[in-house]
Amino acid sequence: MMELLILGLCSFLLLVITIFKRRQKKQSYKRVIPAFDNLKRAIGLSVEDGTRLHVSIGRADLLDSKMMSAMAGLGILRSLVERTSVSDKPPIVTAGDSALAMLAQDTLQAGYEDAGAEDLYRASTGRLSGMGQFGYAAGVMPIIRDENVSASLLIGHSGVETALLIDAAERENAFNVFASDDLAAQAISYAAAQEPVLGEDVFAAGAYLGAGASHEASITVQDILRWLLIAGLITGAALKFVGVI
Amino acid sequence: MRALAVLIAVSVGLVTLAGYFLPVQVPFLNLILSWALIMAGTATFIGVFNLISMHGLKITRREKGSGYSVFLILAVFSTFALGLSSSPTGVPLTFLFNAIILPTQTSLMAVLAITLLYSAIRLLRYRPTMMSIVFLISVIVILLGYVTLPFGDVPIISTWIRPWVMQVLAVGGARGLLLGIALGTLVTGLRVLFAVDRPYGGGNK
Structure with a gap:
């Protein structure tokens, strides 16, 4: 019953705040996340240079909760495609799971349709790089090396193999942003990536990259839930301290 | 068509979610999960075709590194043929796993250790x-x-x-x-x- 209540509250907040954000004229305040500001600049440069943007949405399983970070990646992919649709070199999307690769192709096609450039869509730009942890990394590394990539972005689930992907991007002097929901990968990207994205910021990418009001509403709901959680934890600790529970 | 896709996705999502709260929905939940498993398996099969077509394209265009693509396609088909001729736990596939996949993954793990060491050294250059x-x-x-x-x-x-x-x-x-x-x-x-x-x-x- 409690779970249903929490789910109901979250759904209600998300729907109400999304409607509110859609009607709101001006942009709401967001704290600065340098990775996303620099990514916007790198995307602009890649379009001007005629180089390629590489987006990886990780290797999460379709039936796993880790899939949601890939969904966050797919959420921003459409807006990235719309931004880069005028580029000579279309963005390449890689995934380490077949279902994800198919969703990536569908999202790419939808992005080109929305940008009014259906003819520019190529199915070959949405690729399954390889399966399994190292198969995925081994497939992505040559793409970063051979496809004239100037910016590489990962939003999704990947583990320790993230180090190999970062290294491949560094060797090509490509700007790199790595946002994984895995703690080991976050530690690695903090040490190795030019722009690491830590914690729940993985899910905030859409709001910062202009993916729509629902993404902005999503981070507001996350903030509300976080404060409720903090209040709950402090109350619980205090009650435990005084011996009530 | 798009409305139909949305309708199917939302109703399947809601039925699956309801299965976690209402015991009467459990048979539907199990049915949908088994469908999802079949679809994930089919997607894997399609994914392999995607992989083969991408590398095939690379070979026909004589792109950089297309030699590796030839090797990959040969490996896919020979593993597939071996898989058909024996069980997943049979001698040929076990040999392939122990002689090729396991050592390759171990080598990549070793490369990973060196990469991480190098990253640690580089960290202070990026973010002092x-x-x-x-x-x-x-x-x-x-x-x-x-x-x-x-x-x-x-x-x-x-x-x-x-x-x-x-x-x-x-x-x-x-x-x-x-x-x-x-x-x-x-x-x-x-x-x-x-x-x-x-x-x-x-x-x-």
């Missing part, structure tokens, strides 16, 4: 901040706490500092990050469930 120094000191302390030396464990570090850092600081930080990720997962899931985000069914036009 106090947090980077704390990060590196933590890494060194944890490594010293784990490393096996000829004279035995490093006193104090392996008996007191490492366990404290790992069980108090690291666990506390990790829980904080995981709670944030869980909230993000929940809200993203709801966005997909209510079709606010639709990574399927084409564009908005």
Whole structure:
């Protein structure tokens, strides 16, 4: 019953705040996340240079909760495609799971349709790089090396193999942003990536990259839930301290 | 067509969710999960075709590294043929796994260790901040706490500092990050469930 209540509250907040954000004229305040500001600049440069943007949405399983970070990646992919649709070199999307690769192709096609450039869509730009942890990394590394990539972005689930992907991007002097929901990968990207994205910021990418009001509403709901959680934890600790529970 | 895709996705999502709360929905939940498994299997099969077609394209265009693509396609078909001729636990496939996949993955793991060491050295060049120094000191302390030396464990570090850092600081930080990720997962899931985000069914036009 409690779970249903929490789910109901979250759904209600998300729907109400999304409607509110859609009607709101001006942009709401967001704290600065340098990775996303620099990514916007790198995307602009890649379009001007005629180089390629590489987006990886990780290797999460379709039936796993880790899939949601890939969904966050797919959420921003459409807006990235719309931004880069005028580029000579279309963005390449890689995934380490077949279902994800198919969703990536569908999202790419939808992005080109929305940008009014259906003819520019190529199915070959949405690729399954390889399966399994190292198969995925081994497939992505040559793409970063051979496809004239100037910016590489990962939003999704990947583990320790993230180090190999970062290294491949560094060797090509490509700007790199790595946002994984895995703690080991976050530690690695903090040490190795030019722009690491830590914690729940993985899910905030859409709001910062202009993916729509629902993404902005999503981070507001996350903030509300976080404060409720903090209040709950402090109350619980205090009650435990005084011996009530 | 797009409306139909949304309708199917949302209703299947809601029925699956209801299965976790209403016992009467459990048979539907199991049925949908078994469908999902079949579809995931089919997607894997299609994914292999995607992989083969991409590498085939690379070979026909004589792109850089197309020699590796020839090797990959030969490996896919020969593994497939071996898989058809024996069971997944049979001698040929076990041999392939033990003689090729396992050593390759171990080699990549070794490359990973070197890459991480190099990254740690490079960290201060990218971010010469106090947090980077704390990060590196933590890494060194944890490594010293784990490393096996000829004279035995490093006193104090392996008996007191490492366990404290790992069980108090690291666990506390990790829980904080995981709670944030869980909230993000929940809200993203709801966005997909209510079709606010639709990574399927084409564009908005």
